[in-house]
Amino acid sequence: MPGEKPGVFDRKIREALSDARLQQAIYTATGRLKESRLNVVSSGVLPDYQELRTQANRLKQHAIDNLDFYLEQFQRNVEARGGRVVFCQNGVAVADFVLALAKERGARLIVKSKSMTTEEIDLNERLEHHGLESVETDLGEYILQLAHERPYHIVAPALHKTRYDVADILSERLHVPRETVIEKQTAIARGVLRQKFLAADIGISGANFIVADSGAIVLVENEGNARLTTSAPKIHIAIAGIEKVIPRAQDLATFLKLLARSATGQLLSVYTSFLSGPRRPGEIDGPDEFYVLLLDNGRTRLLADREKRQTLYCIRCGACLNACPVYRKIGGHSFPWVYSGPIGAILTPQFREVPQEPSLPFASSLCGACAEVCPVKIDIPKILLELRSDAHRHDPPKSQNRWEKLAFRAFAWLMRHPRAYEMAGRMAGSLAAADDAAWISRVPALLNIGPLRAWLSQRDLPPPPPRSFRQLWRQR
Amino acid sequence: MTPREDILHRVRAALGRGGSPPSPDPPAVRLRIPEVVIESRIASFTARLEALAGRVLRADTPGRAGERVREALGDRSAVASNAPYLEECAVTRFPGVRSGSTDRDQLRALCASADVGITSADYALADTGTLVMLSSPHEARMISLLPPAHIAVLPVTRLITGLDELFSILPDPASTTSSMVLITGPSRTADIEQILVRGVHGPGQITVVLVG
DSSP, X not given: OOSOOSOHHHHHHHHHXXXXXXXXXXXXXXXXXXXXXXHHHSTTTOTTHHHHHHXXXXXXXXXXXXXXXXXXXXXXXXXXXXXXXEEESSHXXXXXXXXXXXXXXXXXXXXXXXXXXXXXXXXHHHHHHTTOEEEEOSHHHHHHHHHTOOOSSSSXXXXXXXXXXXXXXXXXXXXXOOOOOHHHHHHHHHHHHHHHHHHOSEEEEOOSEEETTTTEEEEEESSSHXXXXXXXXXXXXXXXXXXXXXXXXXXXXXXXXXXXXXXXXXXXXXXXXXXXXXXXXXXXXXXXXXXXXEEOTTHHHHHTOTTGGGGGGOOOOOHHHHHOTTHHHHXXXXXXXXXXXXXXXHHHHHHSSSOSOTTGGGSOOOOOHHHHHOTTOOOHHHHHHHHHHHHHHHSOOTTOOHHHXXXXXXXXXXXXXXXXXXXXXXXXHHHSOTTOTTGGGGXXXXXXXXXXXXXXXXXXXXXXXXXXXXXXHHHO | OOHHHHHHHHHHHHHTOSSOOOOOOOOOOOOOOOXXXXXXXXXXXXXXXXXXXXXEEEESSHHHHHHHHHHHHTXXXXXXXXXXHHHHTTGGGSTTEEOOOOOHHHHHHHHHHOSEEEEOOSEEETTTTEEEEEOSSSOOSGGGTSSSEEEEEEEGGGEEXXXXXXXXXXXXXXXXXXXXXXXXXXXXEOTTTTXXXXXXXXXXXXXXXXXX
């Protein structure tokens, strides 16, 4: 890792690793999501899964390569249906717009449906700072808002909370009797939030897709809170990153088949809402005002890099988190920003001007599981490598001293000299006790010093087998 | 420079071009519509929805469908949409069923207190067990959303194969309505310990009556 002392990232990782209950929770939850996904993308169930991925990748690439065209087309179509599109450079611009509108309409209560984009700009905090009440209505997000925490996972935000944690949070914050039955906890939240929905002045949602040829936003959810958020209040504001645009409504046939499958293993989420503009003449309900705020917040900076541009294809399904052996150990809160897992590791350093955590792209084994499950085929390992090389360019590692250079030179020599390599292998074998997976961290004290010690402390290596491949080969 | 100009300028600079580009040529639309006979569509729709704990009832005629709805309702209170098809099924004339509201606030109050919301549906998707609801003077958004149970009545002729067929019939839903909602099973969450709970914000029960 380039020239950084172990910092917050390391400390949080250690905390997560040493919490046995948390380890169990992450492992079980991501394991279940992983398995559910596999059940619905297998070739028996969805024979054209790979074709759909290819199509989704092509569509995203096309939309991003023509982003200016599609954003303008989207705006024209929203405004033709009586809605309004507002371009926002950052979170301050979003908050300013909402605050000004709230003031003009005398609005005080806002209901919100789940949106990573609004997490990204700390929208609730900004609004509440100015005296508005902004309530998260997705059950997991609501629990986290009460607990003052940020989401642990892109699609399962409260993955790290047990029913007992939830019981504490609800009784403490809502002053209700402590309740540990999950159905009853859900009913408590439903009751409180139902009143908020019916009283709210403004509903704020994100957008899973924005559709250029119809001027529509698409929301995908299971609970019904996004439907209520966008239909009950008289004002609906959708906040979307500019990269969410897709060319045509018909392309949803591709994306919707992939999104729910990849995220939760459902064929479709319970509710998919396709919303375009305020209610039309004759329609009985729905909002009177419809706004779409298109957010930049670092996205155009990322766009300039041809290779890394594909980061913007992400549809936030979370499949890469569940597949990632690193996420499954260190969890969501170890990551320095709202986006976690492999996608967080490539989004965070590119979205933010000042790199929050220089070692982030290095926290990966580059195993490729993330790229394998990505429904839009983002080559995450490749981008991680690019980011590593960027990090070295900006901050040439001071610690690559002559010892390290010498070690790598010796390693290179060893790899080019088969006999020496074999002898080294045998020597290493004699150091390891059989079935001791952690032997490498206990190599003799002579070697276990200085930079080597830090290096070894992070690594396991299975003990070498009694006979090497070369020996077996000679004997056959 | 306005924020809009600034962002579009940054996008163009990042993409390495000056003015607005010519109309781009997107990848061909990918829609695959299989031939599926009606009985298989009904079987698939039923299996999918039942797997999600929904119920599917069959009726030969609109009149019979009305009877099925009445049985399903029991003594629960209900609010019905203004869909002509519900009138054809006589659902709107049942005692205890309120219908005909065209006022937003009045309708919302009805929905917030009713036990059941009764609607028709514009389409149903066989391969996912999905109802497709377009908002209109006949169908309000709240009826399938606020009450704890939802009953939908529709003729089997509206049962199409899936998403691909839907988007080939409605290439741009926005030209018809401000809101198209796809409903696949009862409202649910698994946010606490991944334990499935039905009926979070939307209806926890869903019953579909297929007619014909």
